[in-house]
Amino acid sequence: MQIHPQSDSRPWLGSRVGPQRGAALLVALLIAALVSITLTLMLQRQSALAAIEWQLRETAQARRILQGAEDWALLILREDARRSAIDHLGEPWAIPLREGRLADFLKSSDSAGAFAAELAGSRVQDVWLSGQITDAQARYNLTRLATGGAPAQERALWLRVAAQAGVPADVARAAAVRFIAPPPAKDGARDNPSPAHQPPVSLAHLAVQAPAIATYLTRLAEVAVVLPEATPINLNTASKPVLMALLPSLDDKLAERFLQLRQQAPWRDLNAVNAAFPDQPLNADAAQAGVTSRYFTIRAQVRLGADPATATEASATTLVERLPQENRTRVVRREFGVTDR
Numbered sequence: 001m002q003i004h005p006q007s008d009s010r011p012w013l014g015s016r017v018g019p020q021r022g023a024a025l026l027v028a029l030l031i032a033a034l035v036s037i038t039l040t041l042m043l044q045r046q047s048a049l050a051a052i053e054w055q056l057r058e059t060a061q062a063r064r065i066l067q068g069a070e071d072w073a074l075l076i077l078r079e080d081a082r083r084s085a086i087d088h089l090g091e092p093w094a095i096p097l098r099e100g101r102l103a104d105f106l107k108s109s110d111s112a113g114a115f116a117a118e119l120a121g122s123r124v125q126d127v128w129l130s131g132q133i134t135d136a137q138a139r140y141n142l143t144r145l146a147t148g149g150a151p152a153q154e155r156a157l158w159l160r161v162a163a164q165a166g167v168p169a170d171v172a173r174a175a176a177v178r179f180i181a182p183p184p185a186k187d188g189a190r191d192n193p194s195p196a197h198q199p200p201v202s203l204a205h206l207a208v209q210a211p212a213i214a215t216y217l218t219r220l221a222e223v224a225v226v227l228p229e230a231t232p233i234n235l236n237t238a239s240k241p242v243l244m245a246l247l248p249s250l251d252d253k254l255a256e257r258f259l260q261l262r263q264q265a266p267w268r269d270l271n272a273v274n275a276a277f278p279d280q281p282l283n284a285d286a287a288q289a290g291v292t293s294r295y296f297t298i299r300a301q302v303r304l305g306a307d308p309a310t311a312t313e314a315s316a317t318t319l320v321e322r323l324p325q326e327n328r329t330r331v332v333r334r335e336f337g338v339t340d341r
Helices: 011-083 102-107 112-121 151-164 169-177 203-209 211-220 240-246 252-264 270-275
Strands: 097-101 127-135 295-304 312-323 328-340
Touching (some): 011 295
Antiparallel strands (some): 295 312
C-alpha cells in the first residue's frame, strides 16, 4: 500500500513564525538597551559619588593644612608680643610667606630627619602653601563711628578715609549710618535693635546692608576694616592714604617723609611722631592713633596638585585678637573657601 504524505492542516502556523521571531528579537534588543542604559547610569552615579568623596577628602585635607598654618601664625604673634612693646613692618610677623612646597617647609624643621623618607614619596610634594599676616589696625576701623570719640570728629575722619579710597561722600555717609546705634526708646530704655539696625561685622556685611558701597569694596578694603571694638590706627603700619586721612597736616611730601622716618626707625610713641615734625605739627591724638596693635588678619592659601590648572585650591582668612597680658590669642572670625578646578 502506498502512503501519500499529507499536507499540514494548519496553514496559519507558518505565517506566524516570522512575526513571532521578529517580536522576540525586538524585545531582546529593548532589554539589552535598558540594561546598557541602567549600567551606564550606575557607572555615572558611582563616578559622581567617587568625585564627591574625593573632593570632600581634598577639602578636609586643605582645612587641616590651613589650620596648621593658622596655628603657626598665632604662635608668631604671641612670640612677637612677648618680645616687643610696639608693632611695625620690620617684625617677623610682617614678612609674607611666598608660595612654596609644604615638603620644603617640613624639611627645614628640626624634626625633618625623622620622616625624610616618608616625605620623599608622599603627596606632600604636590602641596603648595602661602600666607601673610597683616595688621588690621593699619586701617580705619568703622566701628569707631558707633563707639569712638566725638561723633562729628569721627564722621569727618571717615569721610577723609573714604575720599582716599575714591568713595563718594554721599555713599560714605550712607555707610556710616549703618554703624550708628538707633536712638533710645521713649521710656528711656533701649530696645533690642532689629536686624536692619544691626551694625555690620565686616566690610562684606556692610556691602549687603548698603549696596551702594559694593562698587568700591575692593578699594575700601585697603583703607578700612570692621573690628569688634573701637581701635586706634597704628602709625607704624598704616599706609600713606590712611596716614594722610588721619593726619590732615600731612601733604604728599610730608607723608613721604613720614614713611622714610618710619622705615629708618619705627615710632616708639606719639611724642616721637609729633617731635619729628616741629615745623608742621601733626597733633597725633592717642584716641585715634597708636604704635601697637591687638587685631591682626591671617590669610593662608593652599594648592593641592602640581598643575595649577587642575589643582584644588583653598584659602582661609582669620581675624584674631592678641591678648599680650594673657599670652594668648583669640579667633574673632574665620572664613574658608575652596575652588575645585
